[in-house]
Amino acid sequence: MSVTPILQVDDLSIAYKTGDREQRVVHGVSFSVAPGEVVALVGESGSGKTTTAQATLGLLAGNGRVEAGTIRLNGTDITHWSQKRLDSIRGAVVSLIPQDPGSSLNPVRTIGAQLAEVMQIHKRGDRKAIQARVIELLERVGLTPAEMRARQYPHELSGGMKQRVLIAIAVALKPALIVADEPTSALDVTVQRRILDLIDELRRESGTAVLLVTHDLGVAADRADRLVVLQNGRIQEQGAVKEVLATPRSAYTRRLLADAPSLGKPRPARAAAESQDFAIEVTGLTHDFPVTGGEAKSFRAVDDVSFKVRRGTTHAIVGESGSGKTTAIRSVVGFIKPTAGRILIDGVDLTTLKGEALRQFRKHIQLVYQNPYGSLDPRQTIARIVEEPLLNFEPIPAADRARKVRDMLARVGLSESFLERHPRALSGGQRQRVAIARALVLDPRVLVLDEAVSALDVTVQAQILSLLDELQKTLGLTYLFVSHDLAVVRQISDTVSVMHKGRQVDGGPIETVFGRPDSAYTRELIEAIPGRSLPVTDLPALAVPPEHPSRLSP
Amino acid sequence: MARYLLGRVGQALAVLALTFTAAFLLLQVLPGDAIMIKFMSPDMGLTADQIAEIRASYGADRPLWERYLTTVGNFLTGNFGISIQAGVPVSQQLATNLPPTLLLASLAFTAALVLTIILAALSNMVGMEWLRAGLQSLPSLFISVPVFWLGIMLIQIFSFQLGLVSVISPGPVERLVLPVLTLAIPISAPLAQILMRNIDQVLAQPFVAVARAKGASRNWVLWKHVARNAIMPTLTIAGVLFGELLAGAVVTEAVFGLSGLGGLTYQAVGNHDTAVLQAIVVISAFAFVTINLIVDLLYPVLDPRLGTKGGALS
Numbered sequence: 102m103s104v105t106p107i108l109q110v111d112d113l114s115i116a117y118k119t120g121d122r123e124q125r126v127v128h129g130v131s132f133s134v135a136p137g138e139v140v141a142l143v144g145e146s147g148s149g150k151t152t153t154a155q156a157t158l159g160l161l162a163g164n165g166r167v168e169a170g171t172i173r174l175n176g177t178d179i180t181h182w183s184q185k186r187l188d189s190i191r192g193a194v195v196s197l198i199p200q201d202p203g204s205s206l207n208p209v210r211t212i213g214a215q216l217a218e219v220m221q222i223h224k225r226g227d228r229k230a231i232q233a234r235v236i237e238l239l240e241r242v243g244l245t246p247a248e249m250r251a252r253q254y255p256h257e258l259s260g261g262m263k264q265r266v267l268i269a270i271a272v273a274l275k276p277a278l279i280v281a282d283e284p285t286s287a288l289d290v291t292v293q294r295r296i297l298d299l300i301d302e303l304r305r306e307s308g309t310a311v312l313l314v315t316h317d318l319g320v321a322a323d324r325a326d327r328l329v330v331l332q333n334g335r336i337q338e339q340g341a342v343k344e345v346l347a348t349p350r351s352a353y354t355r356r357l358l359a360d361a362p363s364l365g366k367p368r369p370a371r372a373a374a375e376s377q378d379f380a381i382e383v384t385g386l387t388h389d390f391p392v393t394g395g396e397a398k399s400f401r402a403v404d405d406v407s408f409k410v411r412r413g414t415t416h417a418i419v420g421e422s423g424s425g426k427t428t429a430i431r432s433v434v435g436f437i438k439p440t441a442g443r444i445l446i447d448g449v450d451l452t453t454l455k456g457e458a459l460r461q462f463r464k465h466i467q468l469v470y471q472n473p474y475g476s477l478d479p480r481q482t483i484a485r486i487v488e489e490p491l492l493n494f495e496p497i498p499a500a501d502r503a504r505k506v507r508d509m510l511a512r513v514g515l516s517e518s519f520l521e522r523h524p525r526a527l528s529g530g531q532r533q534r535v536a537i538a539r540a541l542v543l544d545p546r547v548l549v550l551d552e553a554v555s556a557l558d559v560t561v562q563a564q565i566l567s568l569l570d571e572l573q574k575t576l577g578l579t580y581l582f583v584s585h586d587l588a589v590v591r592q593i594s595d596t597v598s599v600m601h602k603g604r605q606v607d608g609g610p611i612e613t614v615f616g617r618p619d620s621a622y623t624r625e626l627i628e629a630i631p632g633r634s635l636p637v638t639d640l641p642a643l644a645v646p647p648e649h650p651s652r653l654s655p
Numbered sequence: 656m657a658r659y660l661l662g663r664v665g666q667a668l669a670v671l672a673l674t675f676t677a678a679f680l681l682l683q684v685l686p687g688d689a690i691m692i693k694f695m696s697p698d699m700g701l702t703a704d705q706i707a708e709i710r711a712s713y714g715a716d717r718p719l720w721e722r723y724l725t726t727v728g729n730f731l732t733g734n735f736g737i738s739i740q741a742g743v744p745v746s747q748q749l750a751t752n753l754p755p756t757l758l759l760a761s762l763a764f765t766a767a768l769v770l771t772i773i774l775a776a777l778s779n780m781v782g783m784e785w786l787r788a789g790l791q792s793l794p795s796l797f798i799s800v801p802v803f804w805l806g807i808m809l810i811q812i813f814s815f816q817l818g819l820v821s822v823i824s825p826g827p828v829e830r831l832v833l834p835v836l837t838l839a840i841p842i843s844a845p846l847a848q849i850l851m852r853n854i855d856q857v858l859a860q861p862f863v864a865v866a867r868a869k870g871a872s873r874n875w876v877l878w879k880h881v882a883r884n885a886i887m888p889t890l891t892i893a894g895v896l897f898g899e900l901l902a903g904a905v906v907t908e909a910v911f912g913l914s915g916l917g918g919l920t921y922q923a924v925g926n927h928d929t930a931v932l933q934a935i936v937v938i939s940a941f942a943f944v945t946i947n948l949i950v951d952l953l954y955p956v957l958d959p960r961l962g963t964k965g966g967a968l969s
Contacts (some may be wrong), residue, residue, distance in 0.1 A: 160867055192870035199868075205861040209883050209958055218879070219869040254959040270869065364844065 113170035141325035213251030422602035522559025736930035763838035
């Protein structure tokens, strides 16, 4: 190539200092971004993708250090520039679209002030000119009426709107390169699509190159020209998107592709439901929340939702944030009393139970939460965490309890050496296994999984999904699976309810809903799922990779 | 907004009413009273009947609830009662003793805040890491330093060793320098540490990284983004520490021989002069509550999230 790349990274090594020793997290990474090109840095947590991206902005965390290699911007080596010198190019030549729009805007300053700031720092025009440009930019990213938006504070905007403001900040000075660090990971799938479309449009207009950092192979496949696949700080392979996806050369890329949930893939065959009776029957579930200070007296979070789940099958509740799915399942597990409707679990109406009867009933229906970091007490050992539910019900001799805990850990694929460890010593996937063991130790009939794999890397996610599948087969469990991720839902569920603004807009067998959706909303949702460009492979998505043999007892 | 305001003012009034009642009850259960201390001494040569008469004239023979209601009524109309020991109205004593203490306390409070901001700003500058490390280890030391000891040490060093501040007939400003420092230093050390910790927390927020990515320098980020976010929790603690300052003022006035509420309190405690003590307690509570009310009312001004009602649902 004769053109000077916008970004040229050569043999870059980065280390973080913790205590007295330095740990290298990026090892000899080299890649380049040509003008107008979109290059995706793809990898799981700990792959060094974010560290690499931060280094290109000169914004490594305080304990991070470039050990070797060079970062060239437009041919100029900026690796050892002072912060003061870097300030002159940040925002103007290279800018950032951050990961979490929720915390990436200063809560005490207006949108307009934060957008104007980037122009004030680089002294682009007087007050009046900057104000006019602020309005122009807000309109360009679709935030209207712009005059009103400029005066609002971040808390008055939704997540997608905040990300639009951050995009406006990033493109304000027409930089040569935008570093987009997981720009849509915190957003709903329909919002994600619109935001990615907007970034695409704006970069085409000004010919800006984009370094897209993402864990989502689907997003990378749809949006990037070239892929750089990172694992443990080393490049596994790089090349044009189509080539890498069609003929991956490294084993790691192949595994990522196999594990990435995608609608384009054939759905793994699931055992047909043998049972004819229903484990869960929800009829006319409605939940109102009282509202103070507004015009309406109450807010209807769940509106007349009904579904039935056969014993031993998986029913998914799908919806974006604010759809009411969390409220719905909180009613199903008996944490809140619905305003109206019936919830039958194994024929018992949960809404009529109170006090001790309700508490006793809870052992039949257990919950696994989204965040495996927050849901385990950091001060308890794994043995203690898994044992705890047993202590809440009829007493069992200590020896029996210990045996039950060991059996359960074995079932979820954790060896006895985990018993005396603490949660902090475990990886995200291992923690989620512990959470599943804790939920199963009471031999429940129904397991409610609230976004239980959403926080996990795709390879770990695939392992947990496969574990859930096996447990369902051997224990005859009924799952209620709550998720925003339609590709995952399609892999593991038999039936599905699609929720939108509290209502169930679609429902029924998974193939019907995904193949011939009734509602426009479900169609929009399905179309918004990234990963259309992922190749259709014959690899069974639920297969446990050979590097991680399952330790499940048969 | 109006509801927030009314709620906070209501809370402040409730605290005042409770303090008044608690102080009244505690002062009543103290053994002995000012009348006994003053008039029962054998030198006065008063008979039991005469003393009973004096008691009746002060209303001291009335049942507790009646005295309580009378005192409440008097306080509400601005009548703080009569100091039995001095034989003059309490309001007259307050008129001479309150202003110097008020001056001392407000100067010390302002000095503490200024000192706090200077310390926090300095410790965030490049090349000031030693100050940062020092401050972070200081507060435990400073909290354990008694005010009277600090006062005496300051006099020793600045007046006797260095001769910078005269102790014999000092000027009006010179007289206040050391007492203000004595009061301000123990408050500013923990405040500075809290402010620094808040600054560190805000610096770790993603919006700071976004500001840096705009090309903002470290100082720009510190003043335009971090300061306002970090000052809010610090203000709350400052309001609470104001109580510390009131207690410190009593001791400081004694150490430096200043006249003020401190001296008055000291005498009144010795003489069981309940009327004076009741007035001092209520005035201190009033000052404390007012400062904290101001802090509460500043919050919605500093943080727009508290100024609007409704929120995500609307």
